[in-house]
Amino acid sequence: MKHSFSLLIGIHPVDSALSKAPQQLRLITVADECRNPRVQELVVRAREAGIRIVSEPRTSLDRKSGEQRHQDVIAEFEASNLGQEKDLDRILDEIGTDPLVLVLDGVQDPHNLGACLRTAEAAGVNLVILPKDDSAGLTPVARRAASGAAEVLPILIVTNLARVLRRLKERGIWLAGTTDSAGTGLYETPLTGALGLVMGSEGKGMRRLTSELCDYHLRIPMHGSVSSLNVSVATAVCLYEIVRQRQAR
Amino acid sequence: MKHSFSLLIGIHPVDSALSKAPQQLRLITVADECRNPRVQELVVRAREAGIRIVSEPRTSLDRKSGEQRHQDVIAEFEASNLGQEKDLDRILDEIGTDPLVLVLDGVQDPHNLGACLRTAEAAGVNLVILPKDDSAGLTPVARRAASGAAEVLPILIVTNLARVLRRLKERGIWLAGTTDSAGTGLYETPLTGALGLVMGSEGKGMRRLTSELCDYHLRIPMHGSVSSLNVSVATAVCLYEIVRQRQAR
Numbered sequence: 442m443k444h445s446f447s448l449l450i451g452i453h454p455v456d457s458a459l460s461k462a463p464q465q466l467r468l469i470t471v472a473d474e475c476r477n478p479r480v481q482e483l484v485v486r487a488r489e490a491g492i493r494i495v496s497e498p499r500t501s502l503d504r505k506s507g508e509q510r511h512q513d514v515i516a517e518f519e520a521s522n523l524g525q526e527k528d529l530d531r532i533l534d535e536i537g538t539d540p541l542v543l544v545l546d547g548v549q550d551p552h553n554l555g556a557c558l559r560t561a562e563a564a565g566v567n568l569v570i571l572p573k574d575d576s577a578g579l580t581p582v583a584r585r586a587a588s589g590a591a592e593v594l595p596i597l598i599v600t601n602l603a604r605v606l607r608r609l610k611e612r613g614i615w616l617a618g619t620t621d622s623a624g625t626g627l628y629e630t631p632l633t634g635a636l637g638l639v640m641g642s643e644g645k646g647m648r649r650l651t652s653e654l655c656d657y658h659l660r661i662p663m664h665g666s667v668s669s670l671n672v673s674v675a676t677a678v679c680l681y682e683i684v685r686q687r688q689a690r
Numbered sequence: 691m692k693h694s695f696s697l698l699i700g701i702h703p704v705d706s707a708l709s710k711a712p713q714q715l716r717l718i719t720v721a722d723e724c725r726n727p728r729v730q731e732l733v734v735r736a737r738e739a740g741i742r743i744v745s746e747p748r749t750s751l752d753r754k755s756g757e758q759r760h761q762d763v764i765a766e767f768e769a770s771n772l773g774q775e776k777d778l779d780r781i782l783d784e785i786g787t788d789p790l791v792l793v794l795d796g797v798q799d800p801h802n803l804g805a806c807l808r809t810a811e812a813a814g815v816n817l818v819i820l821p822k823d824d825s826a827g828l829t830p831v832a833r834r835a836a837s838g839a840a841e842v843l844p845i846l847i848v849t850n851l852a853r854v855l856r857r858l859k860e861r862g863i864w865l866a867g868t869t870d871s872a873g874t875g876l877y878e879t880p881l882t883g884a885l886g887l888v889m890g891s892e893g894k895g896m897r898r899l900t901s902e903l904c905d906y907h908l909r910i911p912m913h914g915s916v917s918s919l920n921v922s923v924a925t926a927v928c929l930y931e932i933v934r935q936r937q938a939r
Contacts, residue, residue: 461915552801556920556923559919559920559923560919560920560923562914562915563910563912563913563914563918563919564913564914565913565914588918588920589915590914593914593915594914628934628937628938661812661930662933662937663812664811664812664813664814664933665811665812665813665814665839665842665843666710666811666838666842669812669837670808670809670812670926671805671808671809671837671922673920673923674805674808674809674922674923674926677919677923677926677927678926678927678930681910681927681930681931682930682934684911684913685877685931685934688877688911689877
């Protein structure tokens, strides 16, 4: 897998990475002016874990963080959970039986992307696949919304999503798309077994080719006059129905 | 019910209110400079519906909208779906059998509040109850996130939440709280019948007294290392399990 560095900004993201994947933290930078005991506690733990720590003026952290609130601490994170299409087969081999894959076909809002990742991790998703183009990236905003999930979930960022979907099917993984209108009811569809849940973008839904590659389309029941659910909510409702069915199996 | 006015800001909220509750729109204000055909189409429909329309300089809309992006259109909305504790019995009478009530005990973020309302409306919730203090209000941000639901869902804003919860119980409505730790599994708990789902605030969860008033506590299964779900996602997962059980009944 490609090892890319990303910046974690603020106490919670750094704390979360320190707890869950300390070996991937390369450098923690703390503001000279920092008097926050929560940051100081982080520094103690990071030191124990053998992570390099440097101190810089707060203005330097301001510059590196852009618009994000850094709370006097940022860190360089080596994102070894990120991969590309070439890593797909190896990861599927590692997962073993009945993988649960989440495909996000062009989610635009980094908050939504992060929220989807947070829920995916909680629901036991084994692998997330994002298209490289026309999708929100794993920006600091998305990572913060993901609440630690972006640093631990295996995520493939792929240039040719259709080819990857075809490969999933060749590997015996059924693809379940989602739709506002037609399709089978979410609660009437068996969702155990090897499964890829495919969610579209906010507003537009799945792209045509993506939709055509799905083996079936799930419809979430809508009882009110509001026309659709937020994409991160729709993702959660589908993923947790999969959790329920797997649990009941 | 109390008739309070609120400001709808931007094309989608105004469009949504115009489609779903035109009788509650009192005044639509359009920027003099507006050339957007989507706004002009709104104006045509509003005129047909007999709604008063005025034109003002864009700077006037800027001032009224604060930081919200108004897209050259704002509207005054008479929120007759909002009520107080004294309206509770009448609303429950109107709902009839097996009401589904959502109680949000102190959600802080207006985006989360709006997202909860959007999902609640889609899931067929009959009534939402919010505490007056220590909760996000129905601000323009919350209304926008609710995507039209804040204008149609019956919502009670109450000063004494504990008293309202006791009244719900007296009326035969079971209260299901939510918890990260103890409690019964969401998917092992019967959730049909008259039910109030009680969600706590981000981070802190339900207040102690609220928690004690619940008849049982639901636990959403967590399969990863992330410690909790976003409150709007947790609300969606619980509400849609209720939808599923009611549908299967």
